[in-house]
Amino acid sequence: MLDPTTPLQGVGDRLASPPLPVEIKGLVYETGGKRVIDEINATIESRRITAIMGPNGAGKSILLRLMHGLIAPTKGEILWAGRHADRPMAYRQAMVFHRPVLLRRSVAANVSHALGLRGIGRDKRAICVDDALRLAGLERQASMPARVLSGGEQQRLCLARALSLDPDVLFLDEPTSSLDPASTLAIERLLLDAQRRGIKVILVTHDVGQARRLAHDVMFLHHGRVIEHQDSQDFFDNPRSEGARAFLSGGLVL
DSSP, rough: OOOOSSSSOOOOOOOOSSSSSSSOOOOOOOOOOOOOEEEEEEEEOSEEEEEEEOOSSSHHHHHHHHHHSSSOEEEEEEEEEEEEEOOHHTTOOOOOOOSSSOOSSSSSHHHHHHHHHHTTTHHHHHHHHHHHHHHHGGGGGGGGGGGGHHHHHHHHHHHHHHHOOOSEEEEEEEEETSHHHHHHHHHHHHHHHHHHHTTTTEEEOHHHHHHHOSEEEEEEETTEEEEEEEEEHHHHHOOHHHHHHHHHOOOOOO
């Protein structure tokens, strides 16, 4: 079980505040002749937890990948504190995907490799690895192949690995959708702890309950457009759009 009460040693070069606001201007992404992201304009200012929600096919995961710089927009731009993303900005971010992405190496080596890519020396890397595995409750599995872990353990390892980099911004794409309640609760506690330490968390989730527990603001996508972006309590208590009302009530969103 994760213990979020003790922070990771981490890379140690995270700035006092994330590079906010994030300004999304006229963002378009097309693939296969289809417009997946359609002229999105939005601003994310708070360093708290932002949830991106919407029905299947709304463009949530694509938007997350655009923000993280994994794919390039067809048109438009994303600015971080007024600047376009560059390599130093990429090093201030980390991402956890829907399905665990792990190397065919040991549990410990997966964390060590990520730290090595950031130029962390071996001595400090060893401390960071130990901290990450302690945080994930995976100390005893350190020498095991990462891919023999259970699904919940793998995702906990991915999150602990991301946090070991001490990012300013943490992106998560439905990280708990296939996990048991205990693993989900542990990961949510870790995300809240990360937010309290000043890490900006941007989370894609289908889980309304999870968004209620974690999010401070909600961005709701439909057909590749942001049709609502407001404080989470206002969003859940008084959604402004028909699509959001249907989504929250468990109805079909057409």
